[in-house]
Amino acid sequence: MIRRILEDKLIQGLKSMPVVVLLGPRQVGKTTLAIDLTKLDLGKPLHYLDLELDSDLAKLDDAESYLRRFENQLMVIDEIQRRPALFKILRGLVDVRKRAGERTCQFLLLGSASKDLLQQSSETLAGRIRYLELSPFSVMELYQNDPSGFNYEKLWFRGGFPDSYLAETDSDSWDWRYDFITTYVERDIPLFGAQVSATRMKRFWSMLAHYHGQQAVLSEIAKSLEVSHTTIRTYLDILQDFFMVRQLQPWSGNTRKRLVKSPKIYIRDTGLLHSLLTIPSFEQLMGHPLVGASWEGFVIENISTLLTPDWVSSYYRSSNQSEIDLVLEGPAREVWAIEIKKSVSPTLSSGFYHACEDIQATRKLVIYSGSDQFPMKGGIEVIGLVAFLKMIREKN
Incomplete structure (x- = not known):
C-alpha cells in the first residue's frame, strides 16, 4: 500500500x-x-x-x-x-x-x-x-514504496491524484485531469452549495494558475471577469476550502524592513496546474516560463504535507526585494531559510543573504532538483528534495 x-x-x-x-x-x-x-x-x-x-x-x-x-x-x-x-x-x-x-x-x-x-x-x-x-500522492509516499524506482519527474508533471499519476500514458493522465477540473466546477463545487458560475470559476482557476508562486493581483482578475473584488476573494476561498489552492502567508516577525503583506498563491497539485496552464508534456514543461514556479510549488506542497502543527511556514519578501521562498519556524526556536531552485547548479542572489540576516535564520538551505548534498559559502547547505523531506520527518 x-x-x-x-x-x-x-x-x-x-x-x-x-x-x-x-x-x-x-x-x-x-x-x-x-x-x-x-x-x-x-x-x-x-x-x-x-x-x-x-x-x-x-x-x-x-x-x-x-x-x-x-x-x-x-x-x-x-x-x-x-x-x-x-x-x-x-x-x-x-x-x-x-x-x-x-x-x-x-x-x-x-x-x-x-x-x-x-x-x-x-x-x-x-x-x-x-x-x-489526505493529500494526493507525495514524494515520500512514493519513495518509501519503491526507493530504487522512484522518479520525481512523473509525480511533478502528472500530479499526485491516484488516477492521474497511475494512468497508463501521459495522454490518459491529461484526459483525467481535464475531466476532473470540468467536473469540479460543474458538479462538485455547486453540490456543496457554492453559487458560482461554472464557466467563470473555471476561467478564474485558469487565471489564478498564471499567478502560481506569486502574490495574486485579485483586482486585475476581478476586472477581467467583470466581478467585484469581494466576489473574487470568495472564489479564492472556495478553491482553498476544497484543497485546490494553498495560500502561503508572509513572514510576520520583527524587522524594521517594509515587508510584502499579501500571501503567495499556489495550485496545490502540480498536475492540475500544468493542465490549467495547457502544458501537455514534460518536455514542454521544461521550456515553460513557469517551470521554476511549478517546481517551487511542488517542493513547498511536499514539505507542507509533512509538517506537524508546531511548525509555522511562511515566505519573506521586503520592499527592496530581499526574498526567501520558504521560512520554517520550528518548536525549538529554529528559523530555517529555504531557497528553492530547479537548477542542478544553483546560484543565490545577494537578496537571499540579506533576508537571512533580517529574519536571523538559524539554518540556511537550498533545495534543488539534484540528489547530492554539499555546502555553499555563508553556511548554506544544498540538499535534494528527498533528503530534505527525510530530515523533516526525523524532526517530527
Missing part, C-alpha cells in the same frame, strides 16, 4: 478517539484508504454509508434511530458534509456510548473539503474528534 504516511495516524485515531474525520479533495482516495484500513482487526465490525447515494441518504431520515442500531460497530459515513445536522446527533450517541464504556472509534467520517464541515463539527464534537487530511 502506497499511503503509508497516514496509516499509523489513522489507526491510532481509530483506536483512541470516538470520532475521526478524514478530509481531502475528491478522487484523492479517502474511501479506498478508509475501507482498506478498517478491514484490519479493530475489534468491531464495519458498516459503510455513502451519502451521495440516495438509498443511503434515505436511511438517515430518522438518523438517531438508525445509528443506534450499530452499537459496538464502526460506522463509516462518506461525504458527511451532505448532512451537517448529523454532528449534533453523533455527539449524543458518542456520550451515551462513552458512559457505557465504549472507548474506541465509533464513527469514521469522510469529507471532501468543506469549511462548513469543520465549523459544525468543531462546535458540537470538541474533545471527541480528530481531524486527518
Whole structure:
C-alpha cells in the first residue's frame, strides 16, 4: 500500500478517539484508504454509508434511530458534509456510548473539503474528534514504496491524484485531469452549495494558475471577469476550502524592513496546474516560463504535507526585494531559510543573504532538483528534495 504516511495516524485515531474525520479533495482516495484500513482487526465490525447515494441518504431520515442500531460497530459515513445536522446527533450517541464504556472509534467520517464541515463539527464534537487530511500522492509516499524506482519527474508533471499519476500514458493522465477540473466546477463545487458560475470559476482557476508562486493581483482578475473584488476573494476561498489552492502567508516577525503583506498563491497539485496552464508534456514543461514556479510549488506542497502543527511556514519578501521562498519556524526556536531552485547548479542572489540576516535564520538551505548534498559559502547547505523531506520527518 502506497499511503503509508497516514496509516499509523489513522489507526491510532481509530483506536483512541470516538470520532475521526478524514478530509481531502475528491478522487484523492479517502474511501479506498478508509475501507482498506478498517478491514484490519479493530475489534468491531464495519458498516459503510455513502451519502451521495440516495438509498443511503434515505436511511438517515430518522438518523438517531438508525445509528443506534450499530452499537459496538464502526460506522463509516462518506461525504458527511451532505448532512451537517448529523454532528449534533453523533455527539449524543458518542456520550451515551462513552458512559457505557465504549472507548474506541465509533464513527469514521469522510469529507471532501468543506469549511462548513469543520465549523459544525468543531462546535458540537470538541474533545471527541480528530481531524486527518489526505493529500494526493507525495514524494515520500512514493519513495518509501519503491526507493530504487522512484522518479520525481512523473509525480511533478502528472500530479499526485491516484488516477492521474497511475494512468497508463501521459495522454490518459491529461484526459483525467481535464475531466476532473470540468467536473469540479460543474458538479462538485455547486453540490456543496457554492453559487458560482461554472464557466467563470473555471476561467478564474485558469487565471489564478498564471499567478502560481506569486502574490495574486485579485483586482486585475476581478476586472477581467467583470466581478467585484469581494466576489473574487470568495472564489479564492472556495478553491482553498476544497484543497485546490494553498495560500502561503508572509513572514510576520520583527524587522524594521517594509515587508510584502499579501500571501503567495499556489495550485496545490502540480498536475492540475500544468493542465490549467495547457502544458501537455514534460518536455514542454521544461521550456515553460513557469517551470521554476511549478517546481517551487511542488517542493513547498511536499514539505507542507509533512509538517506537524508546531511548525509555522511562511515566505519573506521586503520592499527592496530581499526574498526567501520558504521560512520554517520550528518548536525549538529554529528559523530555517529555504531557497528553492530547479537548477542542478544553483546560484543565490545577494537578496537571499540579506533576508537571512533580517529574519536571523538559524539554518540556511537550498533545495534543488539534484540528489547530492554539499555546502555553499555563508553556511548554506544544498540538499535534494528527498533528503530534505527525510530530515523533516526525523524532526517530527
